[in-house]
Amino acid sequence: MTTATSPRRTGGPDRPSGAAGGSPQKHPLLNRIFGKHPLGLIFSAPYLVFIAIVFAYPLGLAVWIAFHDFYFTAPGVPVDRPFVGFDNFRTALTDPDVWQAFGNVGIFLLINVPLTVVLSLVLANGLNQITRFRTFLRVAYYVPYVTASVAVVGVWLFLFNGNGLVNEILGPLAPSPSWLINSTWAMPTIALFVTWKQLGLYILLYLAALQNVQQELYESASTDGAGKVRQFFSVTVPGVRPATLLVLLLSTVTGANLFTEPYLLTGGGGPNGSSASPVLIMYQRGLEQGNPDVAAAIGVILIVLVLILAYLQNRFAGERN
């Protein structure tokens, strides 16, 4: 096996010391802390502060709460918050509702994520090729994404209730009990709803990615005798791979945080908890029932599972290099 090395463009151990190094070499510690371009830190500081306050601090606090006996109190109320190790995790993991919720969201992700990737890629590809009604169709797909869930949920309730349009069309094939009160169909219906609602965003991501696929590749493929389908699988799909990874990650993360739809569409995770999600259970335990420590433990478990999923997606769908 041979290994090829390319000459380093900047820095590196083979660089003559003192030559063109300038001030960074004079303050190696400052250089290591602030980097070569400290000004960049100033520009990125507002966003870093935002991330620290809005994401990092709550995340750290959630981890801390998950390992303590914690409940919210008024300022100044003397209360012990002893370290309880994994007690809150034990409480969460011995609660059948929590297991059911994780199972439900697993079903949701199994339906929602692949459906989102396939539909958004196919539709984006179609939208990229058509010339008539292009703007209208792009807006049409995007409108559900920017419409408030509360408003759209109302429409879906009318569509999928016992006497709704869907059952009218299906006639005797309609499930009984109807979709949203059927323990088998409630979660798939929610997955379908979320897929439809989020599709506009992912189509936009794919449309942007498609602009970067070189036209020459299609021409070469065509010259080699590849038809439209072959071109799609051999040129388009590999060409938008980074976008696919992004869509996978985003749809997984947003799907794992499912809350509004079971809260509104199935009236609090019904029937019998078959559409409850981990975040809905967190809301019930943490805010309604006053057990934020158990809710935080569920949240930490959820984060770990999502990180594992994200790692696997990155490992198997990401760029090989």
Added chain:
Amino acid sequence: MSTKTPRTRRTLATASAAALALVAVTACSSGGDGGGGGNGGGGGEEGRGDITVWYSNNEQEVAWAEQMIEAWNADNPDQQVEGQEIPAGASSEEVIGAAITAGNAPCLIYNTAPVAVPQFQKQGGLVSLSEFEDGDEYIEERSGETAAQYASEDGAYYQMPWKSNPVMLFYNKDMFEAAGLDAENPSLATYDDFLAASKEIVDKGIAPNAINPAPTSEFFQSWFDFYPMYAAETGGTQLVEDGASTFTSEDGYAVAELWKTMYDEGYSSREQYQGDSFADGQSAMATVGPWAIGVYDDVNWGAVPVPTSDGIAPSETYTFSDAKNIGLYTACENQATAWDLLKFSTSEEQDGQLLELTGQMPLRANLTETYPEFFEENPAYELFGDQASRTVEVPNVPNAVTVWQTFRDAYSEAVIFGEGDIQSSFEDAATEIDELVSE
């Protein structure tokens, strides 16, 4: 073999250190108890001065609160009250809970749900009204025997019993008439009567459902299907009494069986109706309180007590109170002013205003005798005024919301969706609930 580059290692090390530092900083900041005193510092119980109060955002209660505050402010220039509607949120309880935690709750909230009181009390958010010299005396004199239901486990009052909306059975007279039922004196006293009327209404296609309580899973939904009938069937028993659940009884099973039949026969829908099915003519009956009188303007309605298996007399029938109370919050600096305002706003005069402006029943003993003119002029409310003296509250126990969620889950499974046996579902729920209230 590790393939990590030095850069990757450095990045990982930096990220790990940052994460650890973050958790440590978070832990330090969370471990502290913050400043201020448990009673909000400032003047505490002796404090006098300007205060802020919150009230519900419905039109009628806003009108009542505005006139009440105006009357107080006119007489108390050195202790002015500023009123505002409870900030919007998923529920009032969440908003109030957040305000307690943040230390910015107002002095009084005229919409404190009894089910949330144990939690607010645990949070250190509520002032014990019993600590005021005339606290217990004032509450018990005004509300009579009913007041006892609102005392906490330590025997003190952390809420002022304010107003109830005793739940009764509304029915649509036009629909009853169309179904061939007696619209003026409907036979709805027993379960058999109730089922027979429901059958007529649905079988004759008068309405898609006879009655449509929300079949959803929220913890409070049982207050409008199971609980009023359970209160009536048991002659005024709470869901939990003396530290133990009570619903695994013949009475509890009888109510559950009735509702199960309603769902199985299609007299009630397992699907959530978008809107108010009674107002929209989609059902012929509803279990609601007197607040609904103003809402059901377009419906030719009548009201009767909720049914019982044997059909006991209306004058002996209990129901769920659906009360909202007043809490005095520890963040309040001028608690003496707040206590005086609390008494002013629950005086005979202001209770009369509440009755006039909202149609809701002040939790006051001898209500109908105290305001005879109102009930004479508004006969529709007379039944509710009488019913207000026989109401059952949600039990004031630890983990009250979890208790109700546990019950709702069991009820939803066994009664609404008919999966599993009612008795074993209720027994499992009772075991869980008994553990919860003993914590």
